[in-house]
Amino acid sequence: MLAETLRSVMRPVSRLAFRPEVHGAHHVPRTGPVILAANHLSFVDSFLIPLTAPRRVSFIAKQEYFEPGGAKQWLTRNFLTGIDAIPVARGDFRAAQESLEVALRHLKDGGAFGIHPEGSRSRDGRLYRGRTGVAWLAIASGAPVVPVALIGTERIQPVGARLPRPGKVIVHFGAPLRFTPPPDGKQGPARRRATDEIMAAIAALSGQEVAAEFNQLSAG
Known part of the structure; x- marks a missing residue:
């Protein structure tokens, strides 16, 4: 109930603070599994996509954000719940694979899942090479991939800034891309090709x- 209330409040507040200009929302299927693959310039990216997409979109969030704590932790936990974030432990390769498995289950349940293929925020504004987890998800689930471009979020909350500030952002949703298992069974090259296309x-x-x-993963 609280999460739904926060969601109803966050949408108009985000529109007022960030004045999002949204293009191509019709490319996002209203039902069924879909992957939204976006560039990553700011901490707010994973929050803005669920608030501007025409349907509910889930992103992975660190498990510790959902744990009990003080007022700030309480607010963070409920905010993330309000945007349908999925709690997953972060860490080594095993944890990364677990994150993909959680995302795959969400897609198989018909959900929309958001991912940043770069893996971490770009510190210089360039678009870095994508990691193949997005293609693994697309091929394993059969879900279409909608490319998403966020423009201006690095000015809203630059790397290192503690809080976002008002400003204007642009969100472009592109035409869906579809990928199928490779006929030769060679998953590695197929995932690389699919990721490069995305x-x-x-x-x-x-x-x-x-x-x-590739970008360094430490940027978050």
């Missing part, structure tokens, strides 16, 4: 300079 679609929407390398 990142190219995001780049076309965002207009970012494309980096040939």
